Amino acid sequence: MTTSYEAGFIALLESLITTINGTIPVMADPTNFETRVFQLMEAFKSNLTTLITQGTELPVGSIYANADVATNPSTLLGYGTWVSFGEGRCLMGYDVSQTEFNAGGKTGGAKTVALVASQNGAHIHDVTDPGHAHIKASTFSTAGGASADPNLWPVSLSIFGGGPIATSPNFTGVSVNSSGSGNPHQNLAPYVTVYYWRRTA
Structure with a gap:
Protein backbone atom coordinates (compact mmCIF):
# COMPACT_ATOMS: atom_id res chain seq x y z
CA MET A 1 0.00 0.00 0.00
CA THR A 2 1.32 3.43 -0.99
CA THR A 3 1.79 5.89 1.87
CA SER A 4 0.77 9.52 1.64
CA TYR A 5 4.44 10.49 1.38
CA GLU A 6 5.00 8.13 -1.53
CA ALA A 7 1.81 9.28 -3.26
CA GLY A 8 2.85 12.90 -2.85
CA PHE A 9 6.29 12.25 -4.29
CA ILE A 10 4.82 10.40 -7.28
CA ALA A 11 2.36 13.26 -7.82
CA LEU A 12 5.27 15.73 -7.81
CA LEU A 13 7.14 13.75 -10.46
CA GLU A 14 4.02 13.47 -12.62
CA SER A 15 3.48 17.22 -12.23
CA LEU A 16 7.03 17.92 -13.38
CA ILE A 17 6.53 15.75 -16.45
CA THR A 18 3.26 17.50 -17.26
CA THR A 19 4.89 20.92 -16.83
CA ILE A 20 7.39 20.19 -19.61
CA ASN A 21 4.61 18.82 -21.84
CA GLY A 22 5.86 15.28 -21.37
CA THR A 23 3.95 12.02 -21.39
CA ILE A 24 3.38 10.18 -18.11
CA PRO A 25 4.11 6.47 -18.60
CA VAL A 26 1.44 3.89 -17.83
CA MET A 27 2.44 1.46 -15.08
CA ALA A 28 1.44 -2.18 -15.06
CA ASP A 29 1.78 -2.16 -11.26
CA PRO A 30 1.20 1.43 -10.03
CA THR A 31 1.34 0.25 -6.40
CA ASN A 32 5.08 -0.57 -6.61
CA PHE A 33 6.58 2.68 -5.36
CA GLU A 34 10.20 2.09 -6.29
CA THR A 35 9.42 0.92 -9.81
CA ARG A 36 6.97 3.76 -10.26
CA VAL A 37 9.52 6.36 -9.13
CA PHE A 38 12.19 4.89 -11.41
CA GLN A 39 9.93 5.01 -14.45
CA LEU A 40 8.74 8.53 -13.71
CA MET A 41 12.33 9.73 -13.27
CA GLU A 42 13.31 8.14 -16.59
CA ALA A 43 10.27 9.69 -18.28
CA PHE A 44 11.12 13.11 -16.85
CA LYS A 45 14.73 12.80 -18.01
CA SER A 46 13.69 11.71 -21.50
CA ASN A 47 11.08 14.46 -21.91
CA LEU A 48 13.45 17.10 -20.54
CA THR A 49 16.16 16.04 -23.00
CA THR A 50 13.66 16.29 -25.85
CA LEU A 51 12.58 19.74 -24.69
CA ILE A 52 16.17 20.99 -24.50
CA THR A 53 17.01 19.55 -27.92
CA GLN A 54 13.94 21.08 -29.51
CA GLY A 55 14.84 24.44 -28.01
CA THR A 56 18.24 24.44 -29.67
CA GLU A 57 17.31 22.91 -33.02
CA LEU A 58 17.85 24.90 -36.17
CA PRO A 59 14.41 25.41 -37.76
CA VAL A 60 13.46 24.27 -41.27
CA GLY A 61 15.07 26.57 -43.81
CA SER A 62 18.18 27.12 -41.71
CA ILE A 63 21.68 26.90 -43.19
CA TYR A 64 24.32 24.80 -41.44
CA ALA A 65 28.00 25.31 -42.29
CA ASN A 66 31.00 23.19 -41.42
CA ALA A 67 34.56 24.05 -42.47
CA ASP A 68 36.02 20.54 -42.03
CA VAL A 69 33.39 17.79 -41.90
CA ALA A 70 31.29 16.79 -44.92
CA THR A 71 28.95 14.54 -42.92
CA ASN A 72 25.23 15.24 -43.24
CA PRO A 73 24.02 17.28 -40.22
CA SER A 74 21.23 14.78 -39.59
CA THR A 75 24.00 12.48 -38.39
CA LEU A 76 26.03 15.14 -36.62
CA LEU A 77 23.12 16.90 -34.91
CA GLY A 78 20.80 13.94 -34.58
CA TYR A 79 17.72 15.57 -36.09
CA GLY A 80 16.18 16.96 -39.27
CA THR A 81 16.49 16.34 -42.97
CA TRP A 82 19.32 18.22 -44.63
CA VAL A 83 20.37 18.68 -48.26
CA SER A 84 23.63 20.02 -49.63
CA PHE A 85 23.24 23.70 -50.44
CA GLY A 86 24.94 26.42 -52.48
CA GLU A 87 27.46 24.20 -54.27
CA GLY A 88 30.05 26.43 -55.95
CA ARG A 89 28.29 29.63 -54.93
CA CYS A 90 28.79 32.39 -52.37
CA LEU A 91 25.93 33.38 -50.06
CA MET A 92 24.62 36.95 -50.34
CA GLY A 93 22.71 38.87 -47.69
CA TYR A 94 19.14 40.01 -48.28
CA ASP A 95 18.77 43.66 -49.38
CA VAL A 96 15.32 45.06 -50.17
CA SER A 97 16.84 48.01 -52.05
CA GLN A 98 18.55 45.87 -54.70
CA THR A 99 16.45 43.79 -57.09
CA GLU A 100 19.15 41.12 -57.33
CA PHE A 101 19.02 40.49 -53.57
CA ASN A 102 15.46 41.40 -52.49
CA ALA A 103 14.18 37.84 -51.94
CA GLY A 104 15.53 34.58 -50.57
CA GLY A 105 16.72 31.95 -53.03
CA LYS A 106 17.65 34.29 -55.88
CA THR A 107 20.69 33.31 -57.93
CA GLY A 108 22.97 35.26 -60.24
CA GLY A 109 26.50 36.19 -61.10
CA ALA A 110 29.04 34.48 -63.35
CA LYS A 111 32.34 32.73 -62.76
CA THR A 112 33.86 34.22 -65.91
CA VAL A 113 32.91 37.30 -67.96
CA ALA A 114 33.77 38.43 -71.50
CA LEU A 115 33.55 42.22 -71.75
CA VAL A 116 31.69 43.91 -74.61
CA ALA A 117 32.97 47.05 -76.33
CA SER A 118 30.97 49.42 -74.13
CA GLN A 119 32.64 47.97 -71.02
CA ASN A 120 36.22 48.47 -72.19
CA GLY A 121 38.23 51.22 -70.60
CA ALA A 122 39.76 54.10 -72.58
CA HIS A 123 42.64 52.84 -74.72
CA SER A 179 43.49 45.17 -79.49
CA GLY A 180 42.26 42.43 -77.16
CA SER A 181 41.18 38.84 -77.74
CA GLY A 182 37.58 38.75 -76.44
CA ASN A 183 38.35 35.79 -74.16
CA PRO A 184 36.45 35.61 -70.82
CA HIS A 185 38.34 36.70 -67.72
CA GLN A 186 38.10 35.31 -64.19
CA ASN A 187 35.42 37.01 -62.10
CA LEU A 188 35.99 35.39 -58.68
CA ALA A 189 36.27 37.20 -55.37
CA PRO A 190 38.73 35.82 -52.79
CA TYR A 191 37.05 32.75 -51.30
CA VAL A 192 37.27 29.81 -48.90
CA THR A 193 35.18 26.65 -49.33
CA VAL A 194 32.94 25.22 -46.61
CA TYR A 195 30.22 22.54 -46.47
CA TYR A 196 26.76 24.14 -46.61
CA TRP A 197 23.56 22.29 -45.74
CA ARG A 198 19.95 23.48 -45.75
CA ARG A 199 17.31 21.95 -43.49
CA THR A 200 14.19 20.89 -45.41
CA ALA A 201 12.27 18.96 -42.71
Missing part, protein backbone atom coordinates in the same frame (compact mmCIF):
# COMPACT_ATOMS: atom_id res chain seq x y z
CA ILE A 124 44.55 53.48 -77.95
CA HIS A 125 45.21 51.53 -81.13
CA ASP A 126 48.50 51.57 -83.03
CA VAL A 127 48.47 52.45 -86.76
CA THR A 128 50.66 50.59 -89.22
CA ASP A 129 51.72 52.78 -92.18
CA PRO A 130 54.22 51.21 -94.55
CA GLY A 131 54.67 54.60 -96.32
CA HIS A 132 52.84 55.96 -99.38
CA ALA A 133 52.58 58.95 -101.72
CA HIS A 134 49.85 60.97 -103.42
CA ILE A 135 50.29 61.63 -107.16
CA LYS A 136 49.21 64.72 -109.20
CA ALA A 137 48.45 63.47 -112.67
CA SER A 138 49.12 66.76 -114.55
CA THR A 139 51.62 69.63 -114.43
CA PHE A 140 50.93 73.09 -113.00
CA SER A 141 52.19 76.61 -113.60
CA THR A 142 54.39 78.42 -111.15
CA ALA A 143 54.31 82.17 -110.48
CA GLY A 144 57.07 82.62 -113.10
CA GLY A 145 55.03 80.92 -115.81
CA ALA A 146 57.14 77.76 -116.07
CA SER A 147 55.64 74.33 -115.99
CA ALA A 148 56.83 71.66 -113.57
CA ASP A 149 56.07 68.17 -112.48
CA PRO A 150 54.35 68.48 -109.06
CA ASN A 151 55.64 65.07 -108.05
CA LEU A 152 59.18 66.48 -108.19
CA TRP A 153 58.43 69.83 -106.52
CA PRO A 154 59.71 69.60 -102.95
CA VAL A 155 58.39 72.84 -101.48
CA SER A 156 55.03 74.42 -100.78
CA LEU A 157 53.30 76.04 -103.74
CA SER A 158 52.26 79.02 -101.63
CA ILE A 159 55.69 80.64 -101.78
CA PHE A 160 55.40 80.83 -105.57
CA GLY A 161 51.90 82.28 -105.56
CA GLY A 162 50.19 79.01 -106.37
CA GLY A 163 47.11 77.58 -104.63
CA PRO A 164 45.96 74.18 -103.36
CA ILE A 165 46.11 71.31 -105.79
CA ALA A 166 44.05 68.13 -105.91
CA THR A 167 45.74 64.78 -105.54
CA SER A 168 44.49 61.35 -106.38
CA PRO A 169 43.68 58.94 -103.51
CA ASN A 170 46.19 56.28 -102.63
CA PHE A 171 45.36 53.07 -100.70
CA THR A 172 48.66 51.47 -99.87
CA GLY A 173 48.21 49.36 -96.75
CA VAL A 174 47.55 51.77 -93.85
CA SER A 175 45.85 49.68 -91.13
CA VAL A 176 44.67 50.08 -87.51
CA ASN A 177 45.94 47.28 -85.28
CA SER A 178 43.32 45.39 -83.28
Whole structure:
Protein backbone atom coordinates (compact mmCIF):
# COMPACT_ATOMS: atom_id res chain seq x y z
CA MET A 1 0.00 0.00 0.00
CA THR A 2 1.32 3.43 -0.99
CA THR A 3 1.79 5.89 1.87
CA SER A 4 0.77 9.52 1.64
CA TYR A 5 4.44 10.49 1.38
CA GLU A 6 5.00 8.13 -1.53
CA ALA A 7 1.81 9.28 -3.26
CA GLY A 8 2.85 12.90 -2.85
CA PHE A 9 6.29 12.25 -4.29
CA ILE A 10 4.82 10.40 -7.28
CA ALA A 11 2.36 13.26 -7.82
CA LEU A 12 5.27 15.73 -7.81
CA LEU A 13 7.14 13.75 -10.46
CA GLU A 14 4.02 13.47 -12.62
CA SER A 15 3.48 17.22 -12.23
CA LEU A 16 7.03 17.92 -13.38
CA ILE A 17 6.53 15.75 -16.45
CA THR A 18 3.26 17.50 -17.26
CA THR A 19 4.89 20.92 -16.83
CA ILE A 20 7.39 20.19 -19.61
CA ASN A 21 4.61 18.82 -21.84
CA GLY A 22 5.86 15.28 -21.37
CA THR A 23 3.95 12.02 -21.39
CA ILE A 24 3.38 10.18 -18.11
CA PRO A 25 4.11 6.47 -18.60
CA VAL A 26 1.44 3.89 -17.83
CA MET A 27 2.44 1.46 -15.08
CA ALA A 28 1.44 -2.18 -15.06
CA ASP A 29 1.78 -2.16 -11.26
CA PRO A 30 1.20 1.43 -10.03
CA THR A 31 1.34 0.25 -6.40
CA ASN A 32 5.08 -0.57 -6.61
CA PHE A 33 6.58 2.68 -5.36
CA GLU A 34 10.20 2.09 -6.29
CA THR A 35 9.42 0.92 -9.81
CA ARG A 36 6.97 3.76 -10.26
CA VAL A 37 9.52 6.36 -9.13
CA PHE A 38 12.19 4.89 -11.41
CA GLN A 39 9.93 5.01 -14.45
CA LEU A 40 8.74 8.53 -13.71
CA MET A 41 12.33 9.73 -13.27
CA GLU A 42 13.31 8.14 -16.59
CA ALA A 43 10.27 9.69 -18.28
CA PHE A 44 11.12 13.11 -16.85
CA LYS A 45 14.73 12.80 -18.01
CA SER A 46 13.69 11.71 -21.50
CA ASN A 47 11.08 14.46 -21.91
CA LEU A 48 13.45 17.10 -20.54
CA THR A 49 16.16 16.04 -23.00
CA THR A 50 13.66 16.29 -25.85
CA LEU A 51 12.58 19.74 -24.69
CA ILE A 52 16.17 20.99 -24.50
CA THR A 53 17.01 19.55 -27.92
CA GLN A 54 13.94 21.08 -29.51
CA GLY A 55 14.84 24.44 -28.01
CA THR A 56 18.24 24.44 -29.67
CA GLU A 57 17.31 22.91 -33.02
CA LEU A 58 17.85 24.90 -36.17
CA PRO A 59 14.41 25.41 -37.76
CA VAL A 60 13.46 24.27 -41.27
CA GLY A 61 15.07 26.57 -43.81
CA SER A 62 18.18 27.12 -41.71
CA ILE A 63 21.68 26.90 -43.19
CA TYR A 64 24.32 24.80 -41.44
CA ALA A 65 28.00 25.31 -42.29
CA ASN A 66 31.00 23.19 -41.42
CA ALA A 67 34.56 24.05 -42.47
CA ASP A 68 36.02 20.54 -42.03
CA VAL A 69 33.39 17.79 -41.90
CA ALA A 70 31.29 16.79 -44.92
CA THR A 71 28.95 14.54 -42.92
CA ASN A 72 25.23 15.24 -43.24
CA PRO A 73 24.02 17.28 -40.22
CA SER A 74 21.23 14.78 -39.59
CA THR A 75 24.00 12.48 -38.39
CA LEU A 76 26.03 15.14 -36.62
CA LEU A 77 23.12 16.90 -34.91
CA GLY A 78 20.80 13.94 -34.58
CA TYR A 79 17.72 15.57 -36.09
CA GLY A 80 16.18 16.96 -39.27
CA THR A 81 16.49 16.34 -42.97
CA TRP A 82 19.32 18.22 -44.63
CA VAL A 83 20.37 18.68 -48.26
CA SER A 84 23.63 20.02 -49.63
CA PHE A 85 23.24 23.70 -50.44
CA GLY A 86 24.94 26.42 -52.48
CA GLU A 87 27.46 24.20 -54.27
CA GLY A 88 30.05 26.43 -55.95
CA ARG A 89 28.29 29.63 -54.93
CA CYS A 90 28.79 32.39 -52.37
CA LEU A 91 25.93 33.38 -50.06
CA MET A 92 24.62 36.95 -50.34
CA GLY A 93 22.71 38.87 -47.69
CA TYR A 94 19.14 40.01 -48.28
CA ASP A 95 18.77 43.66 -49.38
CA VAL A 96 15.32 45.06 -50.17
CA SER A 97 16.84 48.01 -52.05
CA GLN A 98 18.55 45.87 -54.70
CA THR A 99 16.45 43.79 -57.09
CA GLU A 100 19.15 41.12 -57.33
CA PHE A 101 19.02 40.49 -53.57
CA ASN A 102 15.46 41.40 -52.49
CA ALA A 103 14.18 37.84 -51.94
CA GLY A 104 15.53 34.58 -50.57
CA GLY A 105 16.72 31.95 -53.03
CA LYS A 106 17.65 34.29 -55.88
CA THR A 107 20.69 33.31 -57.93
CA GLY A 108 22.97 35.26 -60.24
CA GLY A 109 26.50 36.19 -61.10
CA ALA A 110 29.04 34.48 -63.35
CA LYS A 111 32.34 32.73 -62.76
CA THR A 112 33.86 34.22 -65.91
CA VAL A 113 32.91 37.30 -67.96
CA ALA A 114 33.77 38.43 -71.50
CA LEU A 115 33.55 42.22 -71.75
CA VAL A 116 31.69 43.91 -74.61
CA ALA A 117 32.97 47.05 -76.33
CA SER A 118 30.97 49.42 -74.13
CA GLN A 119 32.64 47.97 -71.02
CA ASN A 120 36.22 48.47 -72.19
CA GLY A 121 38.23 51.22 -70.60
CA ALA A 122 39.76 54.10 -72.58
CA HIS A 123 42.64 52.84 -74.72
CA ILE A 124 44.55 53.48 -77.95
CA HIS A 125 45.21 51.53 -81.13
CA ASP A 126 48.50 51.57 -83.03
CA VAL A 127 48.47 52.45 -86.76
CA THR A 128 50.66 50.59 -89.22
CA ASP A 129 51.72 52.78 -92.18
CA PRO A 130 54.22 51.21 -94.55
CA GLY A 131 54.67 54.60 -96.32
CA HIS A 132 52.84 55.96 -99.38
CA ALA A 133 52.58 58.95 -101.72
CA HIS A 134 49.85 60.97 -103.42
CA ILE A 135 50.29 61.63 -107.16
CA LYS A 136 49.21 64.72 -109.20
CA ALA A 137 48.45 63.47 -112.67
CA SER A 138 49.12 66.76 -114.55
CA THR A 139 51.62 69.63 -114.43
CA PHE A 140 50.93 73.09 -113.00
CA SER A 141 52.19 76.61 -113.60
CA THR A 142 54.39 78.42 -111.15
CA ALA A 143 54.31 82.17 -110.48
CA GLY A 144 57.07 82.62 -113.10
CA GLY A 145 55.03 80.92 -115.81
CA ALA A 146 57.14 77.76 -116.07
CA SER A 147 55.64 74.33 -115.99
CA ALA A 148 56.83 71.66 -113.57
CA ASP A 149 56.07 68.17 -112.48
CA PRO A 150 54.35 68.48 -109.06
CA ASN A 151 55.64 65.07 -108.05
CA LEU A 152 59.18 66.48 -108.19
CA TRP A 153 58.43 69.83 -106.52
CA PRO A 154 59.71 69.60 -102.95
CA VAL A 155 58.39 72.84 -101.48
CA SER A 156 55.03 74.42 -100.78
CA LEU A 157 53.30 76.04 -103.74
CA SER A 158 52.26 79.02 -101.63
CA ILE A 159 55.69 80.64 -101.78
CA PHE A 160 55.40 80.83 -105.57
CA GLY A 161 51.90 82.28 -105.56
CA GLY A 162 50.19 79.01 -106.37
CA GLY A 163 47.11 77.58 -104.63
CA PRO A 164 45.96 74.18 -103.36
CA ILE A 165 46.11 71.31 -105.79
CA ALA A 166 44.05 68.13 -105.91
CA THR A 167 45.74 64.78 -105.54
CA SER A 168 44.49 61.35 -106.38
CA PRO A 169 43.68 58.94 -103.51
CA ASN A 170 46.19 56.28 -102.63
CA PHE A 171 45.36 53.07 -100.70
CA THR A 172 48.66 51.47 -99.87
CA GLY A 173 48.21 49.36 -96.75
CA VAL A 174 47.55 51.77 -93.85
CA SER A 175 45.85 49.68 -91.13
CA VAL A 176 44.67 50.08 -87.51
CA ASN A 177 45.94 47.28 -85.28
CA SER A 178 43.32 45.39 -83.28
CA SER A 179 43.49 45.17 -79.49
CA GLY A 180 42.26 42.43 -77.16
CA SER A 181 41.18 38.84 -77.74
CA GLY A 182 37.58 38.75 -76.44
CA ASN A 183 38.35 35.79 -74.16
CA PRO A 184 36.45 35.61 -70.82
CA HIS A 185 38.34 36.70 -67.72
CA GLN A 186 38.10 35.31 -64.19
CA ASN A 187 35.42 37.01 -62.10
CA LEU A 188 35.99 35.39 -58.68
CA ALA A 189 36.27 37.20 -55.37
CA PRO A 190 38.73 35.82 -52.79
CA TYR A 191 37.05 32.75 -51.30
CA VAL A 192 37.27 29.81 -48.90
CA THR A 193 35.18 26.65 -49.33
CA VAL A 194 32.94 25.22 -46.61
CA TYR A 195 30.22 22.54 -46.47
CA TYR A 196 26.76 24.14 -46.61
CA TRP A 197 23.56 22.29 -45.74
CA ARG A 198 19.95 23.48 -45.75
CA ARG A 199 17.31 21.95 -43.49
CA THR A 200 14.19 20.89 -45.41
CA ALA A 201 12.27 18.96 -42.71
